[in-house]
Amino acid sequence: xxxxxxxxxxxxxxxxxxxxxxxxxxxxxxxxxxxxxxxxxxxxxxxxxxxxxxxxxxxxxxxxxxxxxxxxxxxxxxxxxxxxxxxxxxxxxxxxxxxxxxxxxxxxxxxxxxxxxxxxxxxxxxxxxxxxxxxxxxxxxxxxxxxxxxxxxxxxxxxxxxxxxxxxxxxxxxxxxxxxxxxxxxxxxxxxxxxxxxxxxxxxxxxxxxxxxxxxxxxxxxxxxxxxxxxxxxxxxxxxxxxxxxxxxxxxxxxxxxxxxxxxxxxxxxxxxxxxxxxxxxxxxxxxxxxxxxxxxxxxxxxxxxx
Ligand code: SF4
Numbered sequence: 001x002x003x004x005x006x007x008x009x010x011x012x013x014x015x016x017x018x019x020x021x022x023x024x025x026x027x028x029x030x031x032x033x034x035x036x037x038x039x040x041x042x043x044x045x046x047x048x049x050x051x052x053x054x055x056x057x058x059x060x061x062x063x064x065x066x067x068x069x070x071x072x073x074x075x076x077x078x079x080x081x082x083x084x085x086x087x088x089x090x091x092x093x094x095x096x097x098x099x100x101x102x103x104x105x106x107x108x109x110x111x112x113x114x115x116x117x118x119x120x121x122x123x124x125x126x127x128x129x130x131x132x133x134x135x136x137x138x139x140x141x142x143x144x145x146x147x148x149x150x151x152x153x154x155x156x157x158x159x160x161x162x163x164x165x166x167x168x169x170x171x172x173x174x175x176x177x178x179x180x181x182x183x184x185x186x187x188x189x190x191x192x193x194x195x196x197x198x199x200x201x202x203x204x205x206x207x208x209x210x211x212x213x214x215x216x217x218x219x220x221x222x223x224x225x226x227x228x229x230x231x232x233x234x235x236x237x238x239x240x241x242x243x244x245x246x247x248x249x250x251x252x253x254x255x256x257x258x259x260x261x262x263x264x265x266x267x268x269x270x271x272x273x274x275x276x277x278x279x280x281x282x283x284x285x286x287x288x289x290x291x292x293x294x295x296x297x298x299x300x301x302x303x304x305x306x307x
Pocket of ligand 1: 033039043081
């Protein structure tokens, strides 16, 4: 990727998609909710305002240049540092990509799927991943601290309506937070809500990076495995995937900064994402810390680098 790209990042190796070129349509941490597990920290002012947060034509120009330069990836993914469907024209980016030989994905918290225009726009993606970590209004509010105008049941109706019109792959992501939604009865209730939506896949995730709220822990692999069996058909565990081919991103402070402002990561995770030896990545990260270009955060005996 060209270092001058403002709206593209990666390709990074994503736990869900393999090699994924990210498209970030939203300024840092612009979101409709404030998940307690968010790796980007709390959302200061949750918003429901849909507008052109970044210039659509510039995003498309960056994609066009990346494609012309022979970029390779498994997916091009609308994701990044906030909720992508808040961007009024996210669908134009998906439509631009339709004739190109890349699969597209939209990773959304789903809260705006009450809006028919958002559902129609999302239907242009090959894969749509929506969040479902709650089973009712109370659990939704506890886990996601939503904008005050959001409500859980209308969102569920939006999910069902989307399923009725969408022919692509609909995935649900259940983020398991021990002590909040990890009990067997709680997960059975989430599984029942998931069934209403008829997803193609359900994936369980948990906090592998520092979370917005202190005290949010990761569920153990054994626990996730047991909970996955409560879904019908059983859920998958979102786990790191090997990628085929080499990701040839330059080992530069700019590359690492582009990733770290969206994904806090360990040196090992960054090394895997950009395809360079861990030692070389670690040395550069330490230089960046000394220069004040990133900082560190400890979690569970691991050092995460973040912006
Ligand atoms: S995890 Fe995603 S949906 Fe939740 S607050 Fe962070 S950016 Fe928003």
